[in-house]
Amino acid sequence: MIVNYSSSSTSEEETESSSKDDSSPLRKRGKLDTQTSTSEPLDHGSVKRKAGKSAHLTPRLPLPDSVKEMFREPEEQWIDKSEEHGGRQRSFQHERGNWATYVFCPYVPEEAFLELLNEMMVVAAAHGIPLTLSEEFHVSISKTVVLRHHWIQPFIQSIHTGLTQFQKFFCLADKLRVYCNAEKTSCSCRTFLGMEISTGKTQLLELIKILDETMKEFNLSTFYKDPSFHISLAWCVGDHTERLKKTCLSQMQSLIDGHEDGPFYIQLNCTELRCKSGNKVFLFPLQ
Secondary structure, rough: OOOOOOOHHHHHHHHHHHHHHHOOOOHHHHHHHHHHHOOOOOOOHHHHHHHHHHHOOOOOOOHHHHHHHHOOOOOOOOOOOHHHHOOOOOOOOOOOOOEEEEEEEEEEOOOOHHHHHHHHHHHHHHOOOOOOEEOOOEEEEOEEEEEEEHHHHHHHHHHHOOOOOOOOOOEEEEEEEEEEOOOOOOOOOOOOOOOOEOOOHHHHHHHHHHHHHHHHHOOOOOOOOOOOOEEEEEEEOOHHHHHHHOHHHHHHHHHHOOOOOOOEEEEEEEEEEEEEEEEEEEEOOOO
16 A cells, blocks of 8 residues: 655745744734724624525515415494484494584483473374484483594583583473474484473583584584574374474373373473593582
8 A cells, every 4th residue: 555645844844834924024014004093803604604694595485375364353334224323324324433422401201390390201102103202301401423432532521611610500391392303314314202492591502612612623514503402202103293393293282281280391490511422421520
């Protein structure tokens, strides 16, 4: 077996020559320049690896639509079902985030009032007019407007600020009135039976001035120019105004005027206002 060994003299000569090269001025300058030009030693291996990675990067594939649909929340489509609330229809389209809002003076009915009201319902039914009792009794002092959810708190604060110095008062209602709602839809309207306010109009008008300022602040509809104030007692779908007036309104008024304890009237003690926005109710106590 023949093995070639490099001579020791040859390796020594190479070592000497390399050491001589290192000691040359050019070599020294090259070393100096390399050390002073970078704060960290160069890692040529890492540079090559990074270059290799960037060369092999591939663009991300778009997410399939089928996967996107898995995590998308379904948008509910609102369908107004009038049969679920006595045939009533909205005066404006329902939209998510919109809150129907109005301000009113509440009336807590007395026992005598409820008894008298039931007698009037019997009279109307005898003439084939199906009146439905109101769910609550109040005097409206604003139109029904639409608020976005993030408007509710500043809207309520604006009303509270305007009512700071307003004092409590009372209203009287003693005369029946029949009217059809002003905000008719293309499909139907409603006829209301109410009692008209005869005392307390001045204070109610002052309240409306305050509330109208808030409405203007939020670019909403102000109240009617020549308002008449009333407490709605009952209603029915459709325009039955003339029919009620001709057949049974006078008979109902006779029940009020001929009450056993004297002519009946509603006394409304306005010690607070209320604002209903969606399913929330806000109270404003008066001084």
